[in-house]
Every structure is written in C-alpha cells, then in structure tokens.
Amino acid sequence: MATSLITSPVMAWLALLLSALFIGGAVWMLWRRRPLWALAAALAVGLLLRGYAGTRAYLHPWDERYHALVAKNLLQDLFRPTLYRDPALPYDFRDWQANHVWLHKPPLALWLMAGGIAMWGNTELGVRAPSIMLSLAGILLTYAIGRRLFSRQTAALAALLHAVNPLLIRLSVGQTSVDHVDALLVVLVQLAVWLGLGWVDRPGLARLTGVTLACGLAVLTKWLPGLLAAPVMAVFGSRMPGWRRSALAATAVCGGAWLLALPWERYAAQRFPQEHAHERAYNWRHLWEPLEGHVRSPLFQIAELHRNCGELVLLPMAWLALVTIRRPRPVRTAVLIWWLLPLMLFSLVATQRSNYMAVAMPALFLTAGHCWTWLRRTPLLRGRGRLRGVLLVALLALPIKDAATFVDPTRAHVRQQVWAEELKAQLAQVHGPRAVLFNTSRPIEAMFYGDVTAYAEVPEEQTAAALLQRGYQVHIIDSSELSPALRTLQGVRIIQRRDQPAPQEGLP
Numbered sequence: 291m292a293t294s295l296i297t298s299p300v301m302a303w304l305a306l307l308l309s310a311l312f313i314g315g316a317v318w319m320l321w322r323r324r325p326l327w328a329l330a331a332a333l334a335v336g337l338l339l340r341g342y343a344g345t346r347a348y349l350h351p352w353d354e355r356y357h358a359l360v361a362k363n364l365l366q367d368l369f370r371p372t373l374y375r376d377p378a379l380p381y382d383f384r385d386w387q388a389n390h391v392w393l394h395k396p397p398l399a400l401w402l403m404a405g406g407i408a409m410w411g412n413t414e415l416g417v418r419a420p421s422i423m424l425s426l427a428g429i430l431l432t433y434a435i436g437r438r439l440f441s442r443q444t445a446a447l448a449a450l451l452h453a454v455n456p457l458l459i460r461l462s463v464g465q466t467s468v469d470h471v472d473a474l475l476v477v478l479v480q481l482a483v484w485l486g487l488g489w490v491d492r493p494g495l496a497r498l499t500g501v502t503l504a505c506g507l508a509v510l511t512k513w514l515p516g517l518l519a520a521p522v523m524a525v526f527g528s529r530m531p532g533w534r535r536s537a538l539a540a541t542a543v544c545g546g547a548w549l550l551a552l553p554w555e556r557y558a559a560q561r562f563p564q565e566h567a568h569e570r571a572y573n574w575r576h577l578w579e580p581l582e583g584h585v586r587s588p589l590f591q592i593a594e595l596h597r598n599c600g601e602l603v604l605l606p607m608a609w610l611a612l613v614t615i616r617r618p619r620p621v622r623t624a625v626l627i628w629w630l631l632p633l634m635l636f637s638l639v640a641t642q643r644s645n646y647m648a649v650a651m652p653a654l655f656l657t658a659g660h661c662w663t664w665l666r667r668t669p670l671l672r673g674r675g676r677l678r679g680v681l682l683v684a685l686l687a688l689p690i691k692d693a694a695t696f697v698d699p700t701r702a703h704v705r706q707q708v709w710a711e712e713l714k715a716q717l718a719q720v721h722g723p724r725a726v727l728f729n730t731s732r733p734i735e736a737m738f739y740g741d742v743t744a745y746a747e748v749p750e751e752q753t754a755a756a757l758l759q760r761g762y763q764v765h766i767i768d769s770s771e772l773s774p775a776l777r778t779l780q781g782v783r784i785i786q787r788r789d790q791p792a793p794q795e796g797l798p
Contacts, residue, residue: 302699305342309335309697313690316450325446329433332446335693336429336453343696344418344463348710348735354464355734357471358417360392361403362738368404369557371397373734378726378743378762379753384568387734391562393569397554398510399471412738418463421473425462429453431480432652438487439621440660447659447686448652454693455655457598457648471512472648478508479518479649482543483628486523489539493531502543506550513573515649520544521631526624576641586642591633594644599654600688605681606661607654625660628653658685714739719785722763727785728754729767751775754782 316331349355356373363375373392374381386394402420410416432452436445452458460466461473482504489497501523508516520540527536559566575581595603607629614622629650636646647654662685665671671678713732717740720727725742727733733744748771749757754764758781766772768787777784 299699302697305338305697306694306699309338309693312338313450313454313693316446317686320443320447320450323443325442328446329430329449332433332450332453333426333429335450336426339454339459339693339696340422340425340462343459343465344415344422346463346707347414348707349414349417349738350464350469352469353467353471354417354469355738356387356392357395357400357403357464357469358407358414359734359738361400361417362407362412364397364400364404365408368401370561371400374737374743376724376743378724378757378760379745383565386569389565391565393558393562393565395468395471396510396512396551398507399474399512402474403470417470421462421464421470424477425458425473428458428477428480428652431477431484432655435480435484435487435652436656436659438484439625439656441663444656444659444663447662448655451599451655451658451689452652454690455598455651456692456695457645458651459693459696461645461648466645467643468512468645472645475508475512475515476648476651478504478511478516480652482508482519483522483652486519486543487526489523490527490530490536493535493539498539498542499546502546503550505543505547509547509551510554515632517544517547518628518632518649520547522624522628525627526620528623529620577639580640580642582641584641584643588637590642591637591647595647595654598644598647599651599658600685600691602684602688603654603658606658606685609661609664610657622660625653625656629657658689661685710735710739716767716785717742719783720763720765721783724761725763725765726757727765727767729769729771748772749776751779754779758782 312331312335316328316335319325319328319331349358360371360373363372364370366375371392372390373386374388374390377390381389383389383391386392403417406418406420407413407416410419429449429452433445433449436448457466458473458476461469461476464470482501485497485500485504489501501519505517505519508519510516520543523543524533524536524540527539555566572581580586592604610622610626611630614626629647632647632650636642662682665678665681665685709732713730713736716730717727717736720740720742725740727736727740727742727744729746729748730736730744731746733746736742736744742765743762748766748769749764751773754766754776757764758779763783764781765783765785766776767785772784776782
C-alpha cells in the first residue's frame with residue numbers, strides 16, 4: 291500500500307524540523323524578553339504538533355473509538371446517547387463497552403464531538419477537530435492567566451510548556467484514555483479560573499454568572515473535577531474582596547454549576563433509570579475500589595507528573611510551596627491550590643488513571659514559568675552562574691524533549707495503519723437496511739465507519755436464522771470457525787476475510 295503524504299518520512303522530518311524551529315524561536319524570544327513573539331511561536335508549535343498527531347486515519351484503540359461512536363449516534367438523537375444504536379443481540383446494560391444506552395461520561399464533550407462530525411463528516415478529523423481547536427485556546431488561556439497573575443515572560447513560558455506537553459497533546463488527538471472529555475475539561479476549568487480572576491478584580495453579578503456558567507459546563511463534561519476553579523477563585527480573592535465574600539462567591543458558583551447540570555441529571559435518571567443508577571454508583575466506586583485493573587500506589591500521580599512534565603517537575607512545585615509558606619500571597623497560593631488539591635485528592639482514590647492531573651497542568655506550567663523567571667533574576671545564586679544556567683536549561687529542555695515523540699520520523703511507518711482501510715473495504719461489501727456484521731475484531735470501529743451493527747463473535751446458526759426472520763441483513767467475515775450449516779444458510783452473506791489484526795488493548 292502506498293504511503294500517504296501525511297505519513298511519509300519526508301513529512302515527518304519536515305514536521306520535526308519546523309517544531310524544533312518554533313520551539314527554538316520561542317525560547318530565544320523569551321530570552322530576549324519578547325513574550326508576544328514567544329506566544330506566537332508557542333501557538334505555532336502547538337498547532338503543528340496537534341495537527342500532525344491528529345492526522346492518523348484511524349480511531350485509537352482505547353476510549354476514542356467509544357466516544358466517537360456515541361458522538362456519531364447522537365446525531366440521530368441528541369438526548370439519547372447510545373453505543374449500540376440498534377442492538378441485534380442481548381446486552382448487559384452495565385457493560386459500558388458493549389451496551390445500548392451509554393451514560394459512562396457526561397454529554398457535553400460528546401455533543402461537541404457530534405458537532406465536529408456534523409461539520410467535517412464522519413471522519414477522524416471530525417472527531418478530533420473540536421478538541422484540537424480547544425487545546426489551542428487553552429494555550430492562550432494559560433498565557434492570559436499567567437499575565438494576570440505574574441508577568442508576560444512567565445505567561446509566555448507557561449504557554450510554551452502548555453503547547454508541547456505530551457499529555458495535553460494526546461488528550462486532544464485521542465491517543466490516551468478519556469481523551470476528548472479531559473481535553474474539554476482542562477479548557478473549561480481554565481476559562482472558569484480566568485473569569486474568576488476578572489470577578490476578583492471587579493466583583494459583579496455578570497462576572498460571577500460567567501464563572502458559574504463555565505463551571506456548570508465543566509460539570510457537564512466530567513462531574514466534580516469541573517468545580518476546581520471555585521476554590522482557586524476563593525483563595526485568589528482572599529485579600530480583595532476578602533475571604534468571606536470570596537468564599538460565599540465560590541459557594542454560589544458551585545451551587546449554580548450544579549443547578550446547570552441538574553436538568554440533564556434529572557432527565558437521564560427519568561429516561562434511563564437503570565443505566566443512570568448504575569453509572570452514578572460506578573463513579574463513586576472509583577474512590578474506594580480499583581476499577582478496570584487500575585491498581586496503583588499513592589505515588590502514582592507523582593510518577594506520572596515526571597513522565598508528563600519533565601524529570602525536574604518537583605523542583606518548581608517544592609519551590610512554590612516553600613515560598614508560599616514563608617510569604618503567603620493570594621496569587622501564589624491560588625496557583626498552589628490549583629495543582630495541590632487535585633494531587634492530594636487523586637492520590638488518595640483507589641482507581642488511579644494517568645490523565646487525572648490534566649486538569650491541573652496549566653497551574654504546573656505557571657509554577658514552572660514563575661520559578662524559571664525567579665531563578666533568572668534571583669541574587670541568591672550570584673557566583674553560581676553555571677548552576678543557574680544548568681537549572682534554567684533543564685527546566686525548559688526536560689519538558690520539551692518529549693514533543694519529538696509526536697513527529698518521530700523513525701516511527702513514521704507505524705502511522706500507516708492498514709487495518710482501517712481494510713476494515714472500510716470490508717464494510718463496502720455490507721449492504722441493506724439493519725445490517726449486522728459478525729466475526730470482526732473491531733466491532734466498535736466498524737459501527738463508526740459504517741452503517742452497521744457489529745459483533746466480534748461468530749453467531750450460532752439459530753441466532754443467524756432468528757435475526758434474518760426479524761428483518762436483519764446478516765453478514766459474517768469468513769474464517770475457519772464458520773460451520774457448514776452457517777455458510778449455507780439462506781440469506782447469510784459471507785465476506786472475504788482480510789488481514790485485520792486485533793487491536794492493542796494495553797491500559798494507558
């Protein structure tokens with residue numbers, strides 16, 4: 291199969307070169323104290339990395355395929371999220387990977403993905419484009435918050451770290467668990483924090499309503515983590531307009547956000563009672579039960595920070611904590627709370643996931659940027675220029691180095707995922723209304739790419755006959771498991787098997 295232009299090694303080398311130039315330009319502009327130019331370079335490299343990583347013409351094997359299929363089905367009914375839209379076989383409503391009504395995640399991110407599919411077609415680009423654009427908006431919000439809290443140079447440096455962060459890129463292009471849901475959550479929490487800072491500057495009902503709306507949308511994206519902006523706003527406003535007023539405002543934000551999410555909760559509970567009750571109980575079980583094999587130590591989130599933010603990530607975190615303890619200021623305390631509160635809470639829950647700290651990543655970028663600018667001008671390291679230089683370089687280089695993994699030319703061949711085109715070729719042979727496809731190793735992807743209900747197993751002869759009587763068009767991909775009776779059953783269409791390796795299901 292010919293290598294496409296996007297996946298060719300030449301394009302990979304070009305993307306890698308452009309990424310290096312943009313990153314180098316941003317660092318140079320930071321050193322020359324030109325933060326707006328550095329921000330422009332950060333946006334350019336952010337768009338390049340996300341755009342290139344998002345061009346993979348296949349759905350990723352963990353959560354993205356489920357989210358994409360539910361989003362596609364939402365175009366048929368926005369208020370009935372389904373995985374198997376027309377289940378031909380019995381199903382367990384508790385199995386979120388194979389059920390009918392799908393309430394495993396709140397609806398906002400799925401609605402957004404459905405909008406992307408409606409605009410760009412039923413393609414991988416349609417699924418990912420909203421998250422990629424929102425992720426770029428998150429870079430701008432990091433800059434805006436950093437400029438308000440610290441300085442333009444700190445803000446531009448934080449924006450660069452945001453642009454090249456591997457976890458946020460993976461979320462925006464669907465390469466890791468929870469993907470587009472967390473990509474939207476991060477931006478909504480940032481928006482709520484930014485609006486909250488505006489309320490602290492000029493308290494008023496309109497600004498407080500804006501914070502509440504952003505938090506409400508975040509709750510509709512991923513429940514309680516969407517309220518993180520409320521304590522950040524309360525801490526930042528502890529001096530002006532004061533602790534009591536800020537605490538009351540934060541409480542009002544939480545209450546208002548929950549009221550905004552309540553209509554969907556009541557609707558889902560009344561329309562889909564058994565699925566809703568199961569998913570709410572399942573969410574709470576994350577606190578005390580390690581679900582889906584995610585058994586980790588309490589230090590797991592710290593280890594993931596090293597992997598996603600550079601090996602020296604604890605240095606600026608410890609520095610900010612010490613400075614805040616010695617000289618408490620609302621600005622630093624607010625940033626500290628932004629990442630410390632999720633770190634403490636998510637380290638205590640039984641189910642640990644690698645993406646949990648994504649919501650706090652912008653605060654970590656601001657912390658690193660603030661520490662970097664402090665190191666550059668502090669008199670405490672006079673006479674230790676070499677040590678200062680090493681620290682300044684390492685604090686930038688270590689988080690940036692992983693950006694190359696998204697355009698690694700030596701792995702360009704990995705992107706030539708033959709299975710997607712072969713699956714689409716098989717689906718081209720599926721005809722008729724209410725088509726059912728059996729014996730495919732990728733049933734979820736098959737239902738996204740085609741108008742079909744798909745299953746991995748080979749049906750019994752009686753099952754196939756019953757489906758034919760109910761008006762289904764039965765298609766089975768050929769293999770040695772098919773019995774002679776099934777092959778000769780009138781109405782069953784046998785599709786030639788192509789090389790379609792099973793998906794890699796490793797936990798992220």
